[in-house]
Amino acid sequence: MIEKRNFFINGQWVAPLAGRDYEVINPSTEEPCAVISLGGEADADAAVAAAKAALPGWMATPPAERIALVEKLLELYVAKGEELAQAMSIAMGAPIDLARTQQVGAGSFHLKNFITAAKEFQFDRPLNDRAPNDRIIYEAVGVAALITPWNWPMNQITLKVGAAAIAGCTMVLKPSEESPLDAIVFAELMEEAGFPAGVFNLVNGDGMGVGSRLTGHPDVDMVSFTGSTRAGIAISKNAADTLKKVHLELGGKGANVIFADADEKAVKRGVLHMMNNTGQSCNAPSRMLVQSEIYDKAVEEAAAVAAKVTVGPASEEGNHIGPVVNETQWTKIQGLIEKGIAEGARLVAGGPGRPENFNKGFYVRPTVFADVTPDMTIAREEIFGPVLSIMKFDTEEEAITVANDTEYGLTNYVQTQDPTRANRMARVLRSGMVEMNGKPRAPGAPFGGMKQSGNGREAGIFGIEDFLEIKAVSGWTPE
Structure with a gap:
């Protein structure tokens, strides 16, 4: 000790x-x-x-x-x-x-x-x-x-x-x-x-x-x-x-807006970013907004990526996610997963309880919900665990409305190959940071948010x- x-x-x-x-x-x-x-x-x-x-x-x-x-x-x-x-x-x-x-x-x-x-x-x-x-x-x-x-x-x-x-x-x-x-x-x-x-x-x-x-x-x-x-x-x-x-x-409740013309790695990148550090990041892209033309394919891919995310003890070497920090957080996350199911979101990966083969430790199953609507609890509350909510949108204007419809304003993400649209989105998203197409912020760039x-x-x-x-x-x- x-x-x-x-x-x-x-x-x-x-x-x-x-x-x-x-x-x-x-x-x-x-x-x-x-x-x-x-x-x-x-x-x-x-x-x-x-x-x-x-x-x-x-x-x-x-x-x-x-x-x-x-x-x-x-x-x-x-x-x-x-x-x-x-x-x-x-x-x-x-x-x-x-x-x-x-x-x-x-x-x-x-x-x-x-x-x-x-x-x-x-x-x-x-x-x-x-x-x-x-x-x-x-x-x-x-x-x-x-x-x-x-x-x-x-x-x-x-x-x-x-x-x-x-x-x-x-x-x-x-x-x-x-x-x-x-x-x-x-x-x-x-x-x-x-x-x-x-x-x-x-x-x-x-x-x-x-x-x-x-x-x-x-x-x-x-x-x-x-x-x-x-x-x-x-x-x-x-x-x-x-x-x-x-x-x-x-806190944060970042929107990751994926347009139909996003690069082929956009969905996978978004899921892995969400699961990094077991989802315990204030700037996690926890709301994935996907344009309707590619929505079904994106949901399928996100579920497959999450299913391959392994969970294990922090002491073991390897590219896995560990437990969440304590019992209080574990219980909160479990309650929000159950809430997502109860409110009608479609569970496509993970779910309640510990991962298979774990009966001890504060481990959470890498979880993905599809068909999430903006009024659902999991779309509004910061979960702070490996839980991703996927939402569908049709137009750029709708994506902006949904992305900004939150009390938070830390980091938002944009995935599109149209540079004019990307810049346009960066100007209207209400957050202290906007990251586009997987490009990290440069050394010395400011970190911080607006609103709550x-x-x-x-x-x-x-x-x-x-x-x-x-x-x-x-x-x-x-x-």
Whole structure:
């Protein structure tokens, strides 16, 4: 049993002031794999105090020196990749090969992009050529509370910590208690990299305890949260009394619009994207909208692709999907699958219950529903599991209406060989991101949504800017 009860506060590993033991469950086995401490208000207060004390010195540190420390962090991160992968695999159920490549790789990818962007960014510059005595200074927001989820742990931790560090913010990280082991390894890397005491602090806890204290804390200047829309709303309300800056990256219900002229790999690509990470991605293309001319063929192909997706323990190597993170998620997903059947959707792959040969572990059958209508629960709620809903449309206008008929607005997808139509769709789909024809977003492209998918942007220069305030100075004497 792994025991990691201490927190990292003010450059030291310290025992909790108000901690209680919490067992981390391995979702592949349903057995405890580690014990951590969940802190209380006193622990959150201590971490915030350390961050506040470190803020003046860290803000005054030249950007080049802050960037150099992030470069050192990246070097150490890459060296500890296997340890990070094992930590994520055992606690949140990412198959070990996926943990090594996508889960760990996301973190190094973001840190590299922050370093590149920061080296080109002017933190202090003239307003313009016509105003030589006006200056624009980009200044750290201040103490930042970083609250991260369990589904892509290193992706979200590096997106927040890398940007905050380069911007000159000090920070308190509260990772998900469902996947805390990788965050502890990451804190060790921050210590080894040589960040000054108090710049980075880690306190484990739950949302009601440490989370609520951080988001309402008078000495916290900014909250950056990734998680559910429900929790994002609660955080916004809790933060309102102190008027702190709140950045939210929340849920999604992405539409993948497949026109009749889509390339031959579009359907398969969409199904596999949906099943990746066991469907536990906020930007998953969970609604597949297929034009009527190719609908029947697409349904048949989607069912066949899903039937070939294998399920297995996270510890085993291979190209399979693992369990979902915990019993609560498993039960929720099972209920939504049953709801889809009850409301009249046509089940063409998977279904309720565990996959064949599994009687333990939080495993879900890769599931595909056809003939889904926009009013069905599975078309509206974020399932966060390997469940795909296929819907039929006739015209481009109908596809746009259905795709936008959601409270979410994170990522939508378009598959068509008509470039004019693709561009037209990209302009009218109401989401923070649109990916077309399987082309991934470029390094440094912003990640974030609109509507109830949140606000703010992460990654690249956009992510750094979210941790900066803009100060306008007049009467500046050029030096």
